[in-house]
Amino acid sequence: MKKNVLIIGAGGVAHVVAHKCAMNNDVLGDICIASRTQQKCDAIIESVLRKNHLKDSTKKLYSRTVNALDIPSLIDLIKDTQSEIVINVGQSYINMSVLEACIETGAVYMDTAIHEEPDKVCENPPWYANYEWKRKERCEQQGITAILGIGFDPGVVNAWCALAQKEYFDTIDTIDILDVNAGSHGKYFATNFDPEINFREFKKVWTWIDRQWVLQKVHSIRMDYDFPVVGTCPVYLTGHDELHSLSKNIDANSIRFWMGFGDHYLNVFSVLNNIGLLSEKPVKVAEGIEIAPIKVLKAVLPDPSSLAPGYTGKTCIGNFIRGTKDKAKREIFIYNxxxxxxxxxxxxxxxISYTAGVPAAAAAILVARGTWDVKHMVNVEELDPRPFIDLLDTMGLPTEVVESPVPFTPPVITSLESV
Amino acid sequence: MKKNVLIIGAGGVAHVVAHKCAMNNDVLGDICIASRTQQKCDAIIESVLRKNHLKDSTKKLYSRTVNALDIPSLIDLIKDTQSEIVINVGQSYINMSVLEACIETGAVYMDTAIHEEPDKVCENPPWYANYEWKRKERCEQQGITAILGIGFDPGVVNAWCALAQKEYFDTIDTIDILDVNAGSHGKYFATNFDPEINFREFKKVWTWIDRQWVLQKVHSIRMDYDFPVVGTCPVYLTGHDELHSLSKNIDANSIRFWMGFGDHYLNVFSVLNNIGLLSEKPVKVAEGIEIAPIKVLKAVLPDPSSLAPGYTGKTCIGNFIRGTKDKAKREIFIYNxxxxxxxxxxxxxxxISYTAGVPAAAAAILVARGTWDVKHMVNVEELDPRPFIDLLDTMGLPTEVVESPVPFTPPVITSLESV
Incomplete structure (x- = not known):
């Protein structure tokens, strides 16, 4: 039994994690939200209290300021707050420092996105091997539970792969993860999470095809798919975190990720990208200031958390999985x-924040109960999926499974360069 | 007779002014090019020498560094270089300081674009009244020749209005200034002059209709016109400097300005504008740096002077003028x-740089000869147009006149607000 949760970060995902942890604080204990800007943490706390979501009012919900790149400060914070579970939902640049602080203090580590270095984009696959997995051995030696990528995608979609392998298939040929937001925020243009991290996803497309990494151009391969509930949407082959662990841990020939984009989004993206405004490389303006264009873009775009009040429509994220069971061909679409x-x-x-945040809170509950307190570093597909999927069913993210769904059959995808 | 020219600025227009002044330095005397960055001045000098354009090699062509917002430095520079003619082709923010230095030293002042303050965009009309015209009385008292807006538009198009009034019409009903660049620079997107100044033009559209100022939305009124040489191009009602003096000095009912834009340009412009990247108002990025988005855009776009080597195609700029002569209706298109x-x-x-720079050099020659050394502040339409037009005919910018051209008949343009 672990208890007391430290949430690092105060963005949209942290907001949801805080709500769901508070709603389960009888299991999770005290909750501290820490970020660079304490008032953002306090705004989350106000939201939790406004919604009357603090289940056990004898437990604490409070905020702290922290520089999450400063390992000694993080260690002090974990010790001082007596947190046994750390949920890192800050910017992707802080994973390695927060992980280090967890290893040093014995706290459980979780995150929802892969580590990135500010000056590097779409490094060579598998991405986890460049950073997190380098701490695998130390976690093993010191009995540290570290659960990587426990949002929705990566996260739930990884658990679905494990579930498919365990309960639905004898062999898996292809997994296509389809992520579409058929909602509308009513703004001219906005990203649903940190624009800086969002756009960094779209620089290169790494895909796992026939058990090899294949590199493709962004937005170059489009498929239309008739999704349950939200209907037909265009999706584009896209690079994504989860491929970088599923390719290692799931016995499938091809694993691809597809993201939905409308024409307006792609036009705006294309203009910004072609002009160089998505670049993380600093430019020097006439007045001598050096700044990365993407940071300025982030400053002018709507704050993702500001989109929530007027947002309408639904998201649909699902795994289209093709394989065999009992020597017969089988296709399922497992989705939410x-x-x-x-x-x-x-x-x-x-x-978008909800689907990313709820799974992390669910995982915290499973760790607190001991079910997932595995004492080493894992990606989600390495954990028993069933208790997680069942818990999500009760926490607002029910899993649906369709047998023999509308077929999804992408064209042959070739590599732009040998890798 | 005035002599010795000080060119302030080292951009694309300064480059052309320097070439054309050097080709006429038997009349103009020594030429100094001064800007913030001396190496940009020196690159222009190298180009002039490479093209063997220094007509009289006993005259000097040299460079200096100057901060053109620092009036005492400008005064020292004018005195030190013994310049009697100052051609200001730097950024629009420096007009008032350069003008002040000319008034203090007795030098002739010229520019090719209206004064702007960095933090103000598209102020109330007429724009000249907000800045330059406030120095009219001092110029008059001290016998200072100041020629405002002596590029192409403003500049040549203003002279054509004067020419029309003097030689072609008894009464003028409408003047439509049409400016189209039917050339191609081969880049994804670029502006033909300083992007910061370029985009500032497109915030509001002030037009002179039935002797009143009318405010319209940018790119909201389109006309297609079959131009001489370059053929049919779309043009959009646009605000422009010259309307702000022509409305005062030319007896016409309506004076409109139209600029050509292709669909790709408008799409890119629209995305950048809607997102807020054309804003001159500083934003604060997460790291605390404050910067105006448009300055970052400028840093990532191609340097306008880099476009020249591969540029193909032609520009066409002309005045469609409708009125009466000897009691008969008359329409002409006067163009280059x-x-x-x-x-x-x-x-x-x-x-684009050529058409803006040649007229300034021509004006310098007319001032040096005494023809245009009028000892007060004028806009171009207040000067005798004939010697100017005739001189341009010999300097690479010949004027053509078509009687009864393809008709240009815009719709009724109403104001978005009372002004």
Whole structure:
């Protein structure tokens, strides 16, 4: 039994994690939210209290300031707050420092996105091997539970792969993870999470095809798919975190990720990208100031957390899996749909943050109960999926399974360069 | 007789002014090019020498560093270089300081664009009244020749209005200034002059309709016109400097300005504008740095002077003028076409810089000869146009006149607000 949760970060995902942890604080104990800007943490606490989500009012919900790149400060914070579970939902640049602080203090580590270095984009695959997995041995030696990528994608979609392997298939040929947001925020243009991290995803497309890494151009391969509930949407082959662990841990020939984009989004993205405004490389302006264009873009785009109140429509994220069971061909679509307005009604958030935040809170509960307190570093597909999926069913993210769904059959995808 | 020219600025227009002044330095005397960055001045000098354009090699062509917002430095520079003619082709923010230094030293002042303050955009009309015209009385008292807006538009198009009034019409009903660049620079996106100043033009559209100022939305009124040489191009009602003096000095009912834009340009412009990246108002990025988005955009876009070598195609700028002569209706199109590649061949520049720079050099010659040394502040339409037009005919910018051209008949343009 572990208890007391330290949430690092105060963005949209942290907001949802805080709500869901508070709603389960009889299991999780005290909750501290820490970030660079304490007032952002306090705004989350106000939302939790406004919604009357603090289940056990004898437990604490409070905020702290922290520089999450400063390992000694993090260690002090973990010790001082007596946190046994750390949920890192800050910017992707802080994973390694927070992980280090957990290893040093014995706390459980979790995150929802892969580590990145500010000046490097779309490094060579598998990405986890460049950073997190280098701490695998130390976690093993010191009995540290570290659960990597426990949001929705990566996260739930990884658990679905494990579930498919365990309960639905004898052999898996292809897994296509399809992620579409069929909602509308009503703004000219906005990203649903940190624009800086969002756009960094779209620099290169790494995909796992026939058990090899294949490199493709962004937004170059499009498929239309008739999704349950939200209907037909265009999706584009995209690089994504989860491929970088699933390719190692799941016995499948090809694992691809597809993200939905509308024409307007792609036009805006294309203009910004072609002009160089998505670049993380600093430019020097006439006045001598040096700054990365993407940081300025982030400053002018709507704050993702500001989108929640007016958001309408639904997201649909699912795994289309093709393989065999009992020597017969089998295809399933295992998915979740999530409604933006219902999320706002429940926790004052939109569905993108909701789907990323709820799984981390569910994992914290499983760790607190001991079910997932595995004492080493894992990606989600390495854990027993069933208790997680069952718990999510009760926490707002139910899993649906369709047998013999509308077929999803992408063209042959070739590599732009040998890798 | 005035002599010795000080060119302030080292951009694309300064480059052309320097070439054309050097080609006429038997009349103009010594030429000094001064800007913030001396190496940009020196690059221009190298181009002039490479093209063997220094007509009289006993005259000097040299560079200096100057902060053109620092009036005492400017005064020292004018005195030290014994310049009697100052051609200001730097950023629009420096007009008032350079003008002040000219008034203090007795030098002739010229510019090619209206004064702007960095933090103000598209102020109330007429724009000249907000800045330059406030120095009219001092120029008059001290016998200072100040020629405002002596590029192409403003500049040549103003002289054509004067020419029309003097030689072609008894009464003028409408003047439509049409400016189209039918050339191609081969880049994804670029502006032909300083992007910061370029985009500031497109915030509001002030137009002079039935002797009143009318405010319209940018790119909201489109007309297609079959131009001489370059053929049919779309043009959009746009605000522009020259309307702010022509409305006062030319007896016409309506004076409109139209600029050509292709669909790709408008799409990119629209994305950048809607997102807020054209804003001159500083934003604060997460790291605490404050910067105006447009300055970052400028840093990532191609340097306008880099476009010249590969530029193909032509510009066409003309005045469609409708009125009466000897009691009969008359319509003329008075215009110039300019070829990008020919400009590069001659002075290593593109046609946008060429058309803006040649008129300033021509005006300097007219001032040096005494023809235009009028000892007060004028806009171009207040000067005798004939010697100017005739001189341009010999300097690479010939004027053509078509009687009864293809009709240009815009719709009724109403104001978005009372002004």
């Amino acid at each position: 749909t999530c409604d933006h307005a219902e999320c706002y009604q429940e926790v004052e958030s939109q569905a | 076409t300019c070829d990008h590649a020919e400009c590069y061949q001659e002075v290593e520049s593109q046609a």
